[in-house]
Amino acid sequence: MGQLFKVAVLPGDGIGPEVMAEALKVLDAIEKRYDVKFERTHANVGGAGIDLEGRALPETTVNICKASDAILFGSVGGPKWETLPPDEQPERGALLPLRKIFGLYANLRPAIIFPSLTSASSLKEEVIAGGFDILVIRELTGGIYFSQPKGIDGEGRERVGVDTMRYSVPEIERIAHVAFQAARKRGKKVCSIDKANVLSTSVLWREIVINIAKEYPDVELSHMYVDNAAMQLVRWPKQFDVILCENMFGDILSDEAAMLTGSLGMLPSASLAEGTFGMYEPSGGSAPDIAGQGIANPIAQILSAGMMLRYSFGMVEAADAIDNAVARVLDEGYRTRDIYQEKAGEKLVNTKEIGDAIIANL
Numbered sequence: 001m002g003q004l005f006k007v008a009v010l011p012g013d014g015i016g017p018e019v020m021a022e023a024l025k026v027l028d029a030i031e032k033r034y035d036v037k038f039e040r041t042h043a044n045v046g047g048a049g050i051d052l053e054g055r056a057l058p059e060t061t062v063n064i065c066k067a068s069d070a071i072l073f074g075s076v077g078g079p080k081w082e083t084l085p086p087d088e089q090p091e092r093g094a095l096l097p098l099r100k101i102f103g104l105y106a107n108l109r110p111a112i113i114f115p116s117l118t119s120a121s122s123l124k125e126e127v128i129a130g131g132f133d134i135l136v137i138r139e140l141t142g143g144i145y146f147s148q149p150k151g152i153d154g155e156g157r158e159r160v161g162v163d164t165m166r167y168s169v170p171e172i173e174r175i176a177h178v179a180f181q182a183a184r185k186r187g188k189k190v191c192s193i194d195k196a197n198v199l200s201t202s203v204l205w206r207e208i209v210i211n212i213a214k215e216y217p218d219v220e221l222s223h224m225y226v227d228n229a230a231m232q233l234v235r236w237p238k239q240f241d242v243i244l245c246e247n248m249f250g251d252i253l254s255d256e257a258a259m260l261t262g263s264l265g266m267l268p269s270a271s272l273a274e275g276t277f278g279m280y281e282p283s284g285g286s287a288p289d290i291a292g293q294g295i296a297n298p299i300a301q302i303l304s305a306g307m308m309l310r311y312s313f314g315m316v317e318a319a320d321a322i323d324n325a326v327a328r329v330l331d332e333g334y335r336t337r338d339i340y341q342e343k344a345g346e347k348l349v350n351t352k353e354i355g356d357a358i359i360a361n362l
């Protein structure tokens with residue numbers, strides 16, 4: 001018997017359970033091909049948690065996650081729960097606490113445009129010919145979203161809104177290591193984003209990143225101001241490999257990079273803690289508009305499972321096999337409705353059919 005990994009499976013709401021079923025089929029297929037076993041425990045989260053156990057992140061779910069090596073998360077939310085107080089709603093009530101409880105400080109979002117899907121992008125064909133493969137690494141638990149003091153003081157027109165951006169040396173060091181280690185396994189380039197011409201946090205950020213870079217002589221480091229980076233992403237995305245950002249810059253640039261690919265249902269994400277623990281989920285939401293119809297694109301969820309193998313379980317070969325199987329299925333013309341463009345050679349398929357095709361290509 002080979003390795004055993006414990007996975008907390010949190011399908012959530014809407015299309016979450018539908019796309020999760022396909023990702024679990026892929027894990028079954030990986031078990032057959034590699035000497036590994038994934039012990040999976042299902043738990044309720046989001047609207048499902050509220051309906052079945054009274055809250056978006058039930059205690060039992062937290063305990064199942066704590067007893068696991070990684071979390072595979074679907075998506076949460078929907079119109080049914082939108083009238084609840086904000087902190088009790090599926091997204092805020094589950095995702096933010098999960099990040100906090102598990103110290104998920106590194107958010108990894110690949111923006112990949114597969115060569116056979118370049119016409120889905122809003123960019124000109126010649127800019128993206130051959131596709132691109134960017135990995136945005138965003139610091140997720142520090143910076144202006146969390147630093148104190150923050151709030152609104154005073155009365156009436158005298159009121160003042162305050163936010164603080166704070167980064168410590170250890171916070172910068174650990175996210176920089178994640179970026180360099182990831183770059184080492186792919187294009188060997190890190191572009192660190194800051195605003196060092198005006199922000200003190202950025203001056204420190206740049207100094208620390210340059211220091212950490214000395215431990216990775218095989219990786220090329222460059223620096224870019226965030227405003228220029230926003231421009232360069234739409235001008236020539238292929239210049240980027242790994243993009244390293246603090247929290248707010250990463251929030252904005254990762255959405256921009258994702259949209260360049262033109263297909264939300266294709267993009268996975270990882271949120272990593274210190275060590276090997278991580279949470280893996282699609283970048284999109286629960287898509288209530290198409291839930292229950294069996295037509296959602298499961299690729300983001302399947303690629304998220306692949307990231308789990310890569311970053312939490314060290315199964316690089318199996319993770320590559322999943323990525324390659326997805327690329328081949330797209331080359332063969334399989335399309336769920338969200339990426340179907342009515343072009344010659346395309347085959348319109350449903351959630352299960354594209355999942356089966358990916359497994360057949362593993």
Ligand code: NAI
Nearest residue numbers: 075076077078091265284285286287288289290296297338
């Ligand atoms: P959404 O991502 O659910 O949907 C946006 C559009 O993309 C919809 O037209 C949807 O059909 C489509 N789409 C998304 N994923 C798809 C997939 N896999 N295959 C095919 N089409 C797909 O975002 P929206 O509509 O803003 O939010 C819907 C619900 O999801 C809300 O309750 C929101 O709070 C929640 N949400 C949850 C997230 C999470 O669980 N991490 C993230 C974003 C939104």
Ligand code: MG
Nearest residue numbers: 251252254255
């Ligand atoms: Mg965002």
